[in-house]
Amino acid sequence: MIPATIATAVAPETIARVTRLFNNTAFDVVTELFQNARRAGALAVAVVIQTGGSDTLLHIADDGHGIADPASVVTLGRSGWSEETRRAEDPAGMGVFSLAGRDVIIRSYSRPDRQGWMAHIPASAWETSRPIAISSDPIASGTAITVRVPEAWLKSLEADIARAAKYYPLPVTLNGDMLPREDWLKDADHVEEWNGTRIGVFHKHPSHYSSRDGRLNFHGLTMPCDLPHVQEVDRGGHWIARVDIFDAPAIQLVLPARKEVVENDGIAGLRDAVKIAIYRAIEARGTHRLSAHDWREAAALGIPLPEAEPYLFAWTPPTADYHSSYETGERTADPAMVLMPDFEALVAQPAQAAIRAHNPFGGPLVEAQDAFRGYGWYDVLARVEDLRFRVIQGARSFIVSDAREAPAEAENGWVDAITLEATMSHAGASIEVACDADVAFAPDPWSCNSVEETSIFVRRDSGQTALGVADVFERAVFSSSDDSAADSYDTQQERFQADAAERIIGLLEGDDAALENRIRDKLSGYYFLVPEDRTVTVIVNRDRVEVTIAQRDPAAPTATDEQGAG
Structure with missing residues (x-):
């Protein structure tokens, strides 16, 4: 029997705080009412925004089985849902309380009593627990809820309704027009079911997704979730997952807003299933660029994958300033390729010029990618272990490198000979190789690699010009300061170029040439x-x-x- 009156059944101090259980936004309210309609077995939801006069009203109606007991609407924690619904998703009886503090009219059909009923809940009634009259209503099925729209909702109301409907499993109309819906797993590379969920695996470019993006879809309510992902090596993509939850009681959401998952055995099991699904998606693709660690993990999970594609990227020497460093993207699959680790720009830049003229390594140089250690094709490659320069200046012979200073008695400028020397390892053996070089640098005593203190050596018969050496020097030494008090990047670079040119011209062409260059530089802007x-x-x-x-x-x-x- 439908009661004549109902009242909010919770302590007044709790009612005063009830709006803080929800974000109090149109999106949250609409989403919660959509979920109630779905649980009630509705086949469709109709939303109408009614404007006119001083008020805007929001009407949300469904064709579900209705609300049997009006008292359950205003009893916090009493859901009134069937045992099956409570088992599947723990609705907890909080849905309508997302409307707490608002002027609301609820009309619904009670199947046990075979009649419709209506309750008008003024905004003040939520906190006072005063009796709320129940009257009969001609509604023949489902539930219809009308809310007076606060001004804060008006700007985004239609967009919020469309967002709530996008991944919702039921068709939704707004003012008679069907709102677009989208499969949560649209464009997935691989989809499989697991314990009442659908797991979709996507291959994404790193810049095309964020860890803050939604990962779980609970009947249209989407939320972020920390799920496993697999990142390919080099410039490969990321394999990520989205999960569509349709009947997974073990995966529980934090009440009342249901915007994050409870950390329990259910979500732990889902994460394991996601990792397996990702490796199955990679298996279906046939080729990959996974690290050897991930490759072994897939095998341990029962998914045997081939080794990663056997290519590496051509080596390009780094510059001291990371803004100027670049990668060619040129792939090399030559079995004779030689691994080049990350040497400092101070030695890598002058070494590159020497290697171009005469490559002593016997094969193309490629960027070392030690994430591939463990693959047969990678482990057999030769590797450069050390780079250094031997400098001959008169009777003196000395070694410089990115970490080895020139002796105090060495003079900057012209020298008689420079040799690039390298130590290679291959098949358990150590091999020494060498070739002529034109230029070599050595760090200053404080490892600051400044224009004034970095050692500069140029082979006398190399044909190098002062400005050509200055270009190599800039790539090997210049690094802009990120200090907010420093000058702009362009100003720092221009000052470095001027100072470097003056010093190197002075070393190679004499003080008069350096002075001439400096004066030209000063006057060139006028x-x-x-x-x-x-x-x-x-x-x-x-x-x-x-x-x-x-x-x-x-x-x-x-x-x-x-x-x-x-």
Whole structure:
């Protein structure tokens, strides 16, 4: 029998805090009411936004089996759901309480009493527990709920309803128009079922997903979840999973908002199943770039995979400034390829020029990727273990490297010979190789690799120009400061280039050449001050500066002429 009145059945102090159990947003309320409709066996949900006058009303109606006992609506913790529903998803009787503190009208059909009923719950009634009158209503099935919309909801209300409907299993209309729905596992590379869930595996580029993205879908309610993923080596993608939960009682959600999972044996089992599903998806693809560790893990889980594809990327020397470092993406699968670890730019940059002229290693250099250790094809490759330069300067012979300074008596600048020396390991043996080099650098005593203190050596008969050496020096030494008080990147780089050019020109061409370069650099930004029909002559010494302006000789070549001639 339908009661004449009902009242909120919970302590008044709890009612005063009940809105804090939910985020109090339109999306949360709509989602909770959609879940109630689904549990009630509805086949469809209709949403109407009614505007007019000073109020906006939100109507949500379903065609489910209705609410048998009106008192269950306002009794916190009393769900009124069947034993089967309680077993499957623990509804907990909190759904309608997402409306606490709002002016609400509820109309529903009671199947046991074969009649409809209606309750108007004013906003104040939620906290006062005063009697709420129940009257008969002509509704013939399902439940219809009307809420007075607060101003804070208006801006995003339609978008919130569409978002709540996107992965919801029932069709939803808004003002008569069908809202779009999407399969939670759309575009999955692999799908399999496990204990009342559907696990979808996706192969993603690292930049195309976030750990904050939804991972679980509970009948349209999506949430993040820490699930296993497998990352391929090098520039490979990530294998991630999404899970569609449809009948998994062991996987429980934190009440009341159901926005995260409870850490229990159920979620632990799901994580194990996800890892297996990911490896099955990789198995179905046929090829992969997994680490040897992941490859062995797949085998331990009963999924034998082939070894990773046997290629590596061509070696490119790093620059001291990470902003300028790059990778070619050029794949190499030559069985004779040689592994090159990450050497510091100070030795890698001058070594690259020497290797280009004469590669002493017997095969193409590739970037070492030790995540592949354990694969047969990788473990048989030769590997460069050490790079260093032997410098001959007169009667002196010494070794420099990225960690080995030049002796104090060594002079920067021209030297008689430079040899790139390397130690290789292959098949358990150690091999020494060498080739001529044009340039070598050595760290300063404080390992700061500054323009002034880094040692610079250039082979006398190499044909290297001062500016060519300066280019290599910049790649080997320059690194911008990330200090917020430092100058801009461009300013730091320009200052470094000017200082490096001045020092290296002085070392290789003499002090006069360095001074000339410095003055040219200082004046180069002021060409625009000189009219096209004038020539400015500047004479500078420690005593005076003389400036002479004269008519320009029409026969004198212009900068444009010189560029064209070049």
